[in-house]
Amino acid sequence: MLTExxxxxxxxxxxxxQILYTLVLAILIPAAFFWTSEQFLRVxxxxxxxxxxxxxxxxxxxxxxFSHERFDDPEYLEQKIKGIINQDNENIVRFDILMASGSDFxxxxxNDSSSRGQLLAPLVGDGTAEQFAQARTHPNNPFSNxxxxxxxxxxxxxxxxxxxxGELTHYMLVDYSMGDADRVSQKKMRDAYSILVLIxxxxxxxxxxxxxxxxxxxxxxxxxxxxxxxxDFVSMAAHELRSPLTVIRGYVDLLGxxxxxxxxxxxxxxxxxxxxxxxxxxxxxxxxxxLQEGRMSFxxxxxxxxxxIAMVVDSFKKPAxxxxxxxxxxxxxxxxxxxxxxxxxxxxxxxxxxxVKYTPSGxxxxxxxxxxxxxxxxxxxxxxxxxxxxxxxxxxxxxxxxKNVDTEKITGTGLGLWITAQIVEAMKGTITVESIRxxxxxxxxxxxxx
Ligand code: ADP
Numbered sequence: 001m002l003t004e005x006x007x008x009x010x011x012x013x014x015x016x017x018q019i020l021y022t023l024v025l026a027i028l029i030p031a032a033f034f035w036t037s038e039q040f041l042r043v044x045x046x047x048x049x050x051x052x053x054x055x056x057x058x059x060x061x062x063x064x065x066f067s068h069e070r071f072d073d074p075e076y077l078e079q080k081i082k083g084i085i086n087q088d089n090e091n092i093v094r095f096d097i098l099m100a101s102g103s104d105f106x107x108x109x110x111n112d113s114s115s116r117g118q119l120l121a122p123l124v125g126d127g128t129a130e131q132f133a134q135a136r137t138h139p140n141n142p143f144s145n146x147x148x149x150x151x152x153x154x155x156x157x158x159x160x161x162x163x164x165x166g167e168l169t170h171y172m173l174v175d176y177s178m179g180d181a182d183r184v185s186q187k188k189m190r191d192a193y194s195i196l197v198l199i200x201x202x203x204x205x206x207x208x209x210x211x212x213x214x215x216x217x218x219x220x221x222x223x224x225x226x227x228x229x230x231x232d233f234v235s236m237a238a239h240e241l242r243s244p245l246t247v248i249r250g251y252v253d254l255l256g257x258x259x260x261x262x263x264x265x266x267x268x269x270x271x272x273x274x275x276x277x278x279x280x281x282x283x284x285x286x287x288x289x290x291l292q293e294g295r296m297s298f299x300x301x302x303x304x305x306x307x308x309i310a311m312v313v314d315s316f317k318k319p320a321x322x323x324x325x326x327x328x329x330x331x332x333x334x335x336x337x338x339x340x341x342x343x344x345x346x347x348x349x350x351x352x353x354x355x356v357k358y359t360p361s362g363x364x365x366x367x368x369x370x371x372x373x374x375x376x377x378x379x380x381x382x383x384x385x386x387x388x389x390x391x392x393x394x395x396x397x398x399x400x401x402x403k404n405v406d407t408e409k410i411t412g413t414g415l416g417l418w419i420t421a422q423i424v425e426a427m428k429g430t431i432t433v434e435s436i437r438x439x440x441x442x443x444x445x446x447x448x449x450x
Contacts, residue, residue, distance in 0.1 A: 030203075060157065060159050144156065156173070156174070252275065288418070351380040358410065375448055
């Protein structure tokens with residue numbers, strides 16, 4: 001039972017390392033904060049102690065300096081003691097001058113005059129006895145020690161006051177209340193712990209959110225799986241469509257050889273055109289899945305693109321002429337570029353095909369040039385419907401088609417330019433568009449010299 005719980009916990013932690021990091025943070029951050037706060041408090045207390053000890057030492061020095069001539073005059077001493085306390089030393093709760101009497105000490109002068117003549121309470125285990133012992137062996141040196149009285153920390157300082165013959169007859173005992181100082185640092189501590197609680201709450205909230213993120217991550221993984229399944233299905237379906245399409249086109253070819261009348265020939269032509277369209281669509285879908293999965297292969301060759309451009313331009317002579325368009329290729333000597341010949345033809349077919357498709361009247365021109373950078377430029381220009389600046393931004397996105405009155409009757413998938421851009425990029429080329437709506441478009445390819 002316990003081992004199963006442990007294994008499950010271990011598996012969960014391995015699968016969701018984010019949770020572990022957060023847990024570690026949830027423990028480490030408050031622990032570090034707690035540790036630094038404690039250190040800070042300790043150092044502050046030590047500093048405060050040191051400060052108060054030296055203050056009392058100084059104060060006792062001053063007292064001795066002003067009073068040592070009159071150690072036999074309790075009235076005078078008490079007046080001096082009260083003077084010191086009134087001068088911003090309200091935290092002194094007891095200031096006694098004691099006289100040694102055998103092993104006891106009698107109050108000779110005090111801030112509390114009524115205690116004059118009383119015996120000092122027996123020295124119990126609060127460290128005072130040790131302080132007196134030290135004061136005896138080190139005349140005139142103050143010895144301080146902490147003890148608690150009514151829940152408050154007291155700093156007790158004891159010092160011997162030798163007379164002019166060096167006899168240790170008088171002692172000084174000062175109790176300084178550290179209550180105020182402690183209350184201030186306790187308040188600081190309370191503030192620090194409130195921040196700590198806030199931090200812990202924040203981390204817990206983060207943890208809760210993290211759990212949500214894990215849900216999203218699982219969902220995302222599942223969606224990715226579904227997406228992959230969809231891609232696989234589309235690619236398989238497209239593949240399977242190819243064979244019957246080839247058969248249909250084959251039969252259309254065979255029928256064309258038979259002696260059939262003109263209307264029959266027209267019907268056959270329509271079937272062939274539809275089959276060609278379908279074939280192109282299937283080709284596009286297969287290309288998209290190949291590009292997405294990085295399965296498209298490129299057989300790069302160092303070649304002069306001129307003959308391939310001429311080939312593509314020639315293949316569009318008839319469709320262009322059918323629309324009354326002039327299609328021209330303006331040739332120029334070019335350096336070789338490193339591209340796949342089939343793929344360069346494929347992208348040119350897409351661009352020249354689009355130019356013819358989206359140009360109702362006028363001309364389509366393919367022109368080449370060598371740029372100052374040495375790159376080869378192939379520019380496909382048309383005098384067609386053009387593309388607005390807004391549409392140009394999204395033109396190379398998958399499935400993007402411009403929607404307006406001019407394009408509504410033209411069919412297409414919005415895949416051609418995406419495929420073209422991917423192939424161009426894979427062959428280290430660039431593709432850009434320059435267009436004015438209603439005037440025409442230029443699609444510009446550039447490739448580095450081989
Ligand atoms: P399709 O032609 O199948 O719609 P493409 O990806 O080839 O897809 O083109 C995307 C869109 O870009 C087209 O729908 C068309 O609106 C616009 N387009 C492409 N080429 C041209 C062009 N030469 N002139 C005007 N618009 C064009």
